[in-house]
Amino acid sequence: MAILILGLDIISENPKRFAVVSWFNGMLERKGEFTLYRLIRFIHAKRPDIIAVDSVTELGDDLRKFLRALPPGTKLVQVTGRPGEQRSLQSLAREQGIRTGDRFDPYEEAKLAALLASKGVGYEVLAFEDEVVVKVTRGRSPGKGGWSQDRYRKRVHNLVRDKVREIEERLRRAGIPFDLETEEKDYGLSKGEFRVYASREELAGLIKPMKGGDVEVRILPVERSELGFAPLTGEEAIKERRSIIVGIDPGITVGIAAIDLNGRIVALHSERNMPVGEVFRFVSEVGHPIIVATDVSPAPGFVEKIARSFKAQLFAPRESLRVEEKNELLRDLGITVDDDHQRDALAAAYKAYLRLKPKLEHIDARLREAGLSKKSEEVKALVIQGYNLGEAMQKVSLKGRRRKEMEEPGEEQRGFDAEPYLRRIRELERRIEFLERENEELREIIREQRKTIGKLERKIADYDDEVRRKVLRERELEAKVKRIELLEKQLKEAKAVIERLSRDLVQVKRMNVVEIRGSAVPLKVLRVLSWRELQRIEREIGLRRGDVLFVANPAGAGKAIAEELVEKGIKAIITEKPLPEVVASVFREAHVPFFTSEELDVKRVDEFAVVERETLETAIERLLAKWEEEDREREAEKLARLLEEYRIERIKELERKAREELEEEKRKKRGGKDFKF
Known part of the structure; x- marks a missing residue:
């Protein structure tokens, strides 16, 4: 190529x-x-x-x-x-x-x-982990604003949510493990961050960066803390390593625990912001994992990636382990850990070991019988990987025999005949040529398949548009149903108001008839007794001398407004509640009658009220007559009090004059005696 x-x-x-x-x-x-x-x-x-x-x-x-x-x-x-x-x-x-x-x-x-x-x-310089961060965010800030700005912000957050769901679905279809963190906003998403456990090349054509619109998609490779170097061709010889069970607790701080097939702890580590490549290298230095375990169910994408990298079996409990269960497992091991991440990783590894322990003990017993106890670890690893016990024992035995034969070559191996190898090379060259032609044909098939996939994806996109339109129609219908329900509620309320107003109208008509006949007196209604309400009445209907006022709530009124009403010459005032003492005293002094609505049987509808003329006139006459009688009694009491005061003052004056005359006579008598001397 x-x-x-x-x-x-x-x-x-x-x-x-x-x-x-x-x-x-x-x-x-x-x-x-x-x-x-x-x-x-x-x-x-x-x-x-x-x-x-x-x-x-x-x-x-x-x-x-x-x-x-x-x-x-x-x-x-x-x-x-x-x-x-x-x-x-x-x-x-x-x-x-x-x-x-x-x-x-x-x-x-x-x-x-x-x-x-x-x-x-040469060696390829490795700067990035086989790990990529995909960030889906808003393409621009929505800023501040009114209703339209709020609608735009919600729309953008819905677009971010749709893009996150699209990328999530693509990764799931491609079978690529990942972890996802989202930030909800306005019933949508303001941000979504994928940690994808794959290289940039694996994501090529699967996820495309987006920039400049309402939604932005950025693909950021995860850099290694130190540069790595991998040979261009061939593989370095890998030393035989012990088989281990690895427990991993992913997250911001990664916990790693490794135990051997006898249940002994061989490594325990935790590190913050540890990428998948670093985890892979750490585990590789400890041994070769045949089981990668987690303490939660289902297994996180990070753990799946590690298991797939080592071609190890993935162990996840049926249900996520509880904290009490993890602590109990650590007590069985008799070990303390530095943090919760090491605890979770060790509990996962030990739980996987306990699941396999009966099988491992059975293998040990069979190997002791067969005299293969030294090959215990290799046999156990093969059984866990899927071989039955007989096959595993046979495979290990043959491997040992071949190694021995290679270490002690026979006489027949000392000579060397190149002809078979040359024939084999020519055969392989023909095979390569055939495979190249086949490869080209398969590439053509792949191109055709890609075209078909493109057509199907366009059809799926059209179907998605149709589904989206259907959802929009359903949402619109739902909004209209809610609107109808609201209007029906408003109609019901309006009918209740109309019914009440109809009753009030009948009452008003009756009151108008009474007023026209002259048997009732109309009242000018004030909601409260205040200056603002008084100005409103004067502005809307006017206030004339001889008017009768009806006040719903006179509380809080003062002396000044009472004096103003007296000056305007109102005939009387009727209230639903008693007048304040200071206002009542002003009306009493000015002989302006005041009553409560209960005393006169006032009929009121909203801003309109009437009272029977005869009842009002009679009440006014009685009250004024009562006040006149009280005034006469008060005047008589005042006159009697003045006469009594005058009498007392007069007596005091006469007593004073009598004392003065007596003193004068005594002085004169003393004066005549002095003269004789």
């Missing part, structure tokens, strides 16, 4: 400039000299499969920026090996049979880097 490789080497440090050589289908071409900015633009235009360098340190502080700028599918390869194990370009080139030139020529170095990468030499 033809690939494009760009070889780079640095020409100058300040300003930073690079020599670029391309390798495509066996052809080398010198591309020229590039600054870092122009180089990134060139890479985005050409989209090479590999960018080969002799050392990533040549990029200096711009390394992380350069890695973030690489398009999906482009690898950065350090051809000289991983850090600490690097070799020179010239020595690697000689091993691969590549002719070398001037080692101080940047273009020669760039050419060697490209040629070595084309032969599968």
Whole structure:
């Protein structure tokens, strides 16, 4: 398969400039000299499969920026090996049979880097985890505003919710594990954040970034804390590792616990913001997991990703473990942990072990009988992976026999005949040619299938539009039903008001007839006895001398407003409640009659009231006569009190004069005696 490789080497440090050589289908071409900015633009235009360098340190502080700028599918390869194990370009080139030139020529170095990468030499620089964060948010701030702004904000939050649901459905259909956190707002969502446990390449074509509209979708790869290096071809030899059961508690702080197949704890760890790649590396250093366990049901996407990465079985309890149950499991182990995350992870691993314990003990008993106790761990791992016990024992026995045979080669292996291998190579070449043709045919089928999928997706989109329109119609119908219910309620209330007003109208007509006949006196109605209400009456119907007023609530009235009514010459005042003392005293002094509605049997409808003329006149005459009698009695009492006061003063005056005359006589007598002396 033809690939494009760009070889780079640095020409100058300040300003930073690079020599670029391309390798495509066996052809080398010198591309020229590039600054870092122009180089990134060139890479985005050409989209090479590999960018080969002799050392990533040549990029200096711009390394992380350069890695973030690489398009999906482009690898950065350090051809000289991983850090600490690097070799020179010239020595690697000689091993691969590549002719070398001037080692101080940047273009020669760039050419060697490209040629070595084309032969599968080097290590890919890994800057990102196999993990992606997808953020769905509002495309713009709704700001402040009235009703229309509120409707727009609700619409945007509904669009965000629909986009989150669409991405969630696509990930589920593709079988990609993920965790989702949302933030609700206005019966919709203001934000949705997916943590997807897959690489950017796996999401290509599945989730597309969106920018500039009401909804924004951003795809952010998760960077590694330290750069990783993976060989371009082949796999490194993996040492035989012990089989373990791993419990994982995902979240902001990740808890990891590992126990061996005998129930002994071999690792316990927790770390904040630990990406899936770091978890994978930590577990790999401890051993090879055959079971990955969680304490909740269903299992989180994070745990599913770890289990799938190790091709291990996933264990989830039938029901999520309670805190009391976790503490009981830790008491059985006789261990204390640093935090709740380690506790949850260890409880999950130990729960999985307890589920397998009877089977593991049975395996140990059978192996002791067969004399294979030393192979206990390998047999247990195979049984857990799905082999029956007999198959597992046989597989382990054959493996040991082969290893022994390889360590002690026989006489027949000392000779070497290359012919079978050459025949096998030719056979494999024909097989490769056949597979390439078949591959091309399958690619054509895939293209056709993709076209069909596109058509079906458009049909689904049309169906979704139809369903959405149906939902909108149902919502509109529901709104109309609610509107009808509201109008019916308002109609019922209006009918009740009309019925009450009809009764009042009949009463008013009767009162008008009484008034026309002259047998009733109309009253001018005031709701309260205040200056504002008095101004309203004067403005609307006027207030004349001789009017009779009806006041519903006189409480709070003062002396001044009472004096004003007296000055206006009202004939009488009728109230539903007694008048305040200060107001009553003013009307009493001015001989303005006042009564309560109960005393006169007032008939009232809203702002209209009447009283029988004869009843009113009689009440006024009686009250005025009563007041006149009281005034006469008061005057008589006053006159008698004045006469009594005058009599007392007169007596006091006569007594004073008598004392003075007596004193005068005594003085005269004393004066005559003095003269004789």
